[in-house]
Amino acid sequence: MNQVPVAGIDVGKRFSEMAILSPSNQVYARIRINHDAYSNFDRAFELLRKAEKEFAAKPVVVMESTGHYHKILFQALNKNGYEVCVINPIQSDSIKNIRVRKVKNDKVDARKIALLYRFEQLKTTNIPHEDVDCLRSLCRHYYKLSDQLTAYKNRLLGIVDQLFLSFTDVFKDISSCTALAILEKYPTPEDILKADRQELISLIQKTARKNIKWATRKYESLCSKASNFNPLSINSIANVAMLKANIAMIKTLMQSLDEAVEAIHELLDKDASKDMPxxxxxxxxxxxxxxxxxxxxxxxxxxxxxxxxxxxxxxxxxxxxxxxxxxxxxxxxxxxxxxxxxxxxxxxxxxxxxxxxxxxxxxxxxxxxxxxxxxxxxxxxxxxxxxxxxxxxxxxxxxxxxxxxxxxxxxxxxxxxxxxxxxxxxxxx
Incomplete structure (x- = not known):
């Protein structure tokens, strides 16, 4: 058994509960660490130093990975020279039934997290390089935006199916610049049929960056489909309002994706300019x-x-x-x-x-x-x-x-x- 004091921390958003176990697994001290001021961290460090003096060994700190909430505490502990093991929630969940009695609160969880160090060989978590951590955040941000964009595209497609089902026969990519521009200005088949011919052709040509002949063919095909589907269109106020809201969200998300990619390129360019990239x-x-x-x-x-x-x-x-x-x-x-x-x-x-x-x-x-x-x-x-x-x-x-x-x-x-x-x-x- 590893004969060192262990501090288990149950991490929360505003505060965390810390329980320090002695080498004999008795609770040596408990403290609630509020995250809003460094003075609260000082009291926790004082307890850790007291335990180190008492048991002639520096305590090992164990905490659960909880999104971004553990990062502030993790950095503060590392700067003060403590080894920190950040564990997967799957690992901490494995000892939730260590006692028969069903008790779950932050104090109990902190002790269980500390006990996990006794049962399992946990490796110390290293501080990720600043650029690596930044790149990780940017990449995760990009994929979250990408997933949201896909969700809004699917919602838009569902609304377009009700307003103008055969629209995708003419413009297969519902999120293309041309398709979004037409749907935003002419959301229903009736609007397309009433639109000025030259104005709509000009819009198609400008957004698609094609010649006038191609744009005219698309216009004629669009009008033909609109004429056939117009009697079936569910052109309610709700569908038109949701259509425009989804288009606005899609445009915003596409712009945000471009900005995320630009930030990744900027980070890599900054790294490439270093002596040791x-x-x-x-x-x-x-x-x-x-x-x-x-x-x-x-x-x-x-x-x-x-x-x-x-x-x-x-x-x-x-x-x-x-x-x-x-x-x-x-x-x-x-x-x-x-x-x-x-x-x-x-x-x-x-x-x-x-x-x-x-x-x-x-x-x-x-x-x-x-x-x-x-x-x-x-x-x-x-x-x-x-x-x-x-x-x-x-x-x-x-x-x-x-x-x-x-x-x-x-x-x-x-x-x-x-x-x-x-x-x-x-x-x-």
């Missing part, structure tokens, strides 16, 4: 892998953080959450095991889209990644497509590991070439 060079290396663009590479680097924490490819695969879960009890051993899906979900999201890109062909019929395409095709002969795609994701993570480990760009090689290189390496050693 880290982020920009790492992202450049990852971009050498087929299917990985700048935003995907930035997300991978930001979410992985300290790469030295992953000594083996399997560790990184597990962190991505694409390792198989294990179900075994007595003589029973599960065979239909799914992905564990533990770890940052953004990593699974980006590696999934990268895997899709690697098993597709270009417009000219050429594969993006011939090696992974062939690997996927062979897997599909004996496995369902989703299982085969999971195997491709696993391969991609091992490639990402190799690129980050060797600090060299990706080179497309056949498995036979890799085997020959490995034999030559072993014989030379």
């Amino acid at each position: 880290v982020l920009s060079l790492t992202i450049e290396l990852l971009c050498s892998i087929p299917g990985i663009g700048l935003l995907t590479a930035a997300t991978i680097v930001a979410e992985i953080g300290d790469f030295s924490a992953f000594p083996k490819p399997d560790k990184l695969v597990a962190y991505f959450g694409i390792d198989p879960s294990v179900t075994q009890s007595g003589q029973f051993e599960g065979t239909e095991n799914k992905m564990s899906k533990r770890g940052p979900r953004l990593l699974r999201r980006v590696v999934f889209t990268t895997a899709l890109a690697n098993v597709r062909k270009k417009r000219n019929g050429q594969e993006h990644n011939p090696i992974l395409y062939e690997f996927y095709r062979k897997k599909c002969l004996s496995k369902p497509k989703k299982v085969a795609l999971g195997a491709v994701m696993h391969k991609l993570v091992t490639i990402i590991f190799a690129v980050l480990r060797d600090r060299k760009p990706f080179v497309l090689r056949k498995p036979e070439e890799h085997a020959k290189m490995l034999v030559a390496k072993n014989s030379a050693a």
